[in-house]
Amino acid sequence: MASHLFCGRVNLNILREAARKDLREFLDKCSGSKAIVWDEYLTGPFGLIAQYSLLKEHEVEKMFTLKGGRIPSAAVKNIVFFVRPRLELMDIIAENVASEDKLHPRDFHILFVPRRSLLCEQRLKEKGVLNSFTNIDEYILDLIPYDGDLLSMESESSFRECYLESDQTSLYHAAKGLMTLQALYGTIPQIFGKGECARHVANMMLRMKREFAGSHTQILPVFDTLLLLDRNVDLLTPLATQLTYEGLIDEIFSITNGYVKLPPEKFAQKKQGEGGKDLPTEPKKLQLNSAEELYAEIRDKNFNAVGAALSKKAKVISAAFEERHNAKTVGEIKQFVSQLPHMQAARSSLANHTSIAELIKDITTSEDFFDSLTVEQEFMTGVDTDKVSTYIEDCVAQKDPLIKILRLVCMQSVCNNGLKQKVLDFYKREILQTYGYKHILTLKNLEKVGLLKPQSTMRNNYPTIRKTLKLWMEDTNEQNPNDISYVYSGYAPLSVRLTQVLARPGWRSIEEVLKMLPGPHFEERQQVPTGLHKKRQPGENRTTLVFFLGGVTYAEIAALRFLSNMEDSGTEYIIATTKLINGTSWIKSLMDSPEENLP
């Protein structure tokens, strides 16, 4: 069920089990049959912790989505609200409770995720319903195990909140999450960080550490180092189109909470066994994680290397099926049969991924994809970043999707350390005239977070950063990579370079560049109780937890996994983030559409 969590260096299933235990305890607190009313946003993240079967075991008989009016009737003893602490949700709950049938009262409970909020309780009190609740509890769900080496807070708007709205709630939760992690996996002796938010999180962690002083657990530290990175230290990477297999799946079909929905046509003919059924109209939903052997193997490859890997796998599998002809004795046949389920699973997995790869190939071989990739690479290598790009101009004229335009313009701005006022104004006017004036607020947002900016008098320092950190590699090998730059076919993600340099030779060697990047960089040490100091065996790797505040892309994760697997890297990486993002979802989260607010 959660086999993907075991395989990593750190057993993240401990965290999942702890979360499941808390959930069970809460459910048992409301004895008797119950219905859960869900804040829709939470269902995805909860899916990573517990399936419906767990809820069912604890007498959850019905599930509803939170909305105004009366809760649908259900013959249950308890109504349990699973909500985020948001005022607007409290108003809906109050309405629900107020319109409850007085003749058949049910017990009400609230479970706040991830934290109780005085503000919300105050609101319920004002609405006169606070006393209707038997239990008001919190379910601390900060870092959710996402894969064997990946933790995510699944907090969609964290970047927007931190950098646009100066609301650092998600950072508080991140710090709390790290404390939980340390309670389970031991104190992390070294903390490095870069960026304002990283500093803030580290400060809160150290403060909380003092708060919990004395209650520290005697656990041998699993992590040696924590690296906190602000997303705004590296604004460039998410803007670039990811070229790993998983990255492309995300760019094209978008992966949500570990699942991807794919157009059904390609998967239709696979179901021949079921007879002449019509083409399925429902999108095909697939879970993507390392529990699937084949996927774990190819997810982080450059897409150009995926074809070869798939065909190799196909040969292996058909060879395995051929084995049956060689099976002569009963014993051999028996052994063959015992492997059959595994082989069949592998075959269907191969079929799925071949279909996905074909879907992706249709797009990557298109002229459009190629042209925009070329422009991206020109920007990243510093070609003509100070002029209006004809390509962007043409795209606007063709009214290509706005997000594509915004990604490119932002990328140009970032690679040029700001655009000339004239160029910037030209782009902005183009966008407003073509896509509508209403996007003026979105543009302002992008300026506020630094994705778009007018050139200051300061020199463009991007080329220096690029050269020092070797962000552009000319001779990238996509098939058998020897450097992380393969994930973007040439561009090595800045965030991962920082991580790589930190491990060896250390940040002191790049002081100059660090100063050019926004926010402070720092190092903190946490006292580990004597007797818990790790004695490293020769050749044993260090384990570093890299926390991306504001989101991380699949390509960056792939790059870190590549570093972990490199023979002489000496460091293995576990990744944590507020949310898995790509350029599109990221820009989308920063958009403002005033029309939506219409009553």
Place this chain on the structure above:
Amino acid sequence: MAFVTANWNPLGESFYRKIELYEMGWNLKDGLRDCLVAAAPYGGPIALLKAHNRRSPSARPQLEIFSSSGLPLASFPWKSGMVKQLGWTVSDDLLCVQEDGTVLVYDLLGGFKRHFSMGNEVSQSQVLETKIFHSPYGTGVAILTGALRFTLATNIDDIKLRRLPEVPGLQGAPSCWAVLTQDRQSKVLVASGPHLFILDNTACTPVTPPGLSPQASSIVHMCVSFSYKYLALLTDSGHVWMGTSNLKEKLSEVDTKIKGSPKQMAWCRRPKSQQPSAVVMWDGLLLVVGECKETIQYHLEDDSILVPELDGVRIISGTHHELLQEVPGACEEIFKIASMAPGALLLEAHKEYEKESQKADEYLREIKEQSLLSEAVRQCVEAAGHEHEPETQKTLLRAASFGKCFLSNFPPEQFVSMCKDLRVLNAVRDYTVGIPLSHTQFKQMTLQVLIDRLVYRKLYLLAIEVCRYLKTPEYQGVSRVLKHWACYKVQQKEESDEVIAKAVSVKLADAAGISYSEIATKAYESGRTELAIKLLEFEPRSGEQVPLLLKMKKSPLALSKAIESGDTDLVYTVVMYLKNELNRGDFFMMLRNQPVALSLYKQFCKHQEQETLKDLFNQDDDHEELGNFYVKASYKEQRLEARIAHLQSAVDEYYKAKNEFSAKTTEDEMRLLRFQRKLEEEKDEQLVGFSLQDTMTTLLSVGLHKHAEQLYKDFRMPDKRFWWLKLKALAEKEDWEELEKFSKSKKSPIGYLPFVEVCIKHHNKCEARKYVAKVSPEQKVKAHLAVGDVEGAAEAAIERRNESEISTVLSRCSATTDHLLVERLNRAKATVPKKGSSITFTDGTLQSRRLLQEQRSERKRGYKLKRSCRP
């Protein structure tokens, strides 16, 4: 060691012993005569109220509190009403039940804590009798009122009064009664003459103890065991009946042959004992009864009281404090005369060993032959725990240690922990501390509780020493004690704030997990706000500081602490509090100094109070945000005038913010809206709200070229985009004539390749061909290919002598049909100068571009997936 058994008395199978605990340190003139006395179990304190039943108001009785060794802890004159009963709670608080049903609560050192009432009914009919009892739910109070009804509160910390049903036929006060805890419920057992009743919440049930001797005509006394499992009844015929408290089983019945009413009766039974036994006390006489006919009699010189314990009964008199108990199994085995138990032999062996006699070896062999040595060690260790005299303890432990030497793999834990426990117990049993705790009791009450008790007695140093000695985790041990110490310290009025704050911080500095806010709360409660603030400074948990700071009306400090904590919910809480407390101006001012709080509040307003948001921007002269605010507001308006009015406000604000661009584009939008409306009215086309681009597309699609042209000029649209726009719009309409006219209107800023491509997109090859000639040389090959003219493309490519273009054309040729062409192309290709040889790169930019171009072609090849992998 013969004297160990000197105070033993046999009763049936087992022995009873009476140990002197203390010679009382108090100096009572009349002993315990005429005193109301209450002694807490587990060696707790003793409360004494002298002459309590004198009703004259002039004589104020003295309430005194002593330790178990008789050292005074507190003493004060009783000023309240008449006390019917004294009693102790599980947390060492003194309860004084008054005649009117009011219960006053004092701490161990005589400090008044609170009071509560047992209800109207009790105060009206007055208290007749009271019993204070302990159950798993805490300390309870049971009252028999003058109206002969029972009122019960099971837990005085969470008072829920229960009035029990009436006892039928009860004329006067019942002869005796007791409180039982059964089935998670407290019940009252009442004896009225020969009848017994059990009262619970709902009913009064008559019961009969099985096998009660028929001579009895009434039950004169009863008592329940410490664990509520057993019941003893004394009848007027002098019989003691003992059985289980559920009255299902009789254990024994003994005739005491004394017919008078006793002063007190108590169970005296240790855990796991086979024999039930009770102690009955009359004036000057103490009787132990068990299973057999015989009894043990002790003579009492003085007025005494009995204090039932888990494993015996303590007897307190005016001068002495003794413990009467059944001799524990291990002690009996070892010390019984002529015992051959392994423990006894081991003790003997050790004695001989000390005397350097070879007999030691003989004894040891005897034990080892029966392989009972480990049993012997265990017995000695256990017996040491039950002995009160340190000397005896030592002898036994030495013997155990001696025996251990001859054993391999004997687990040391029991021995070590017993040594430690005894050290702690001896320390607290010390006369100056006065907690005569037995080992059994200690294990039952746990170390945590013992520490608490020491803390209540303000024996902080001893408590800390105990914690350190037993290596209690700091969090539960030393830190907790220190916190209590600090709470006490801050209430000392004579010292200055600075001195106390300093003393507290110095002592607590290294201690982990101290809650300074709890200490500060104590300081605040005793009226020392300044000290509280000083102490809060030490609190690492900002979250904890906030509520208290708000309570003390230190809101600015509360706000900054909340911000420090990083907990945004806490910040919101303080902000909302301030919003209600302060007037708007002050509130805004305070937020202004706290940017974090301000931005959070703005977020709140964005969702909840739009107007406040505007005020906030106004206050900060944030014209940019005000502009944005109006822009947003404009979209909420249905009417165009209102919408434009909002936009006008936005323009004004943008100008004030010196944001020329935003102001200009907003003005443009207003202009566009007006234009759209005008056209809507004139031409009946849905336009309002469209972007400039979409407006023009719509106009062109319905043939309003003039209007489109006007917009193009008015809004200074870039030529390129206009050409694209018009090109696409015309092709969409398939207005080829107009398109051709347009292409000739002036030189196309986007070249003519788009014309070709757009025509092809609309499947009009014929029209497309028209524009091929006009395409610039660089794009000609592409244009030819687009219309499917391979030869033309080849021609162009050869002319341009461009290798990659030739290759592109080649890839489009089929070898069979165009082999002449292919030949020509190949020949041309061969003559093309090789790349890199003739061109010299002057700068890096060019070079990387070249590389990019190379990669471009490579990649195109690369993205072809191998189809072979389909299974």
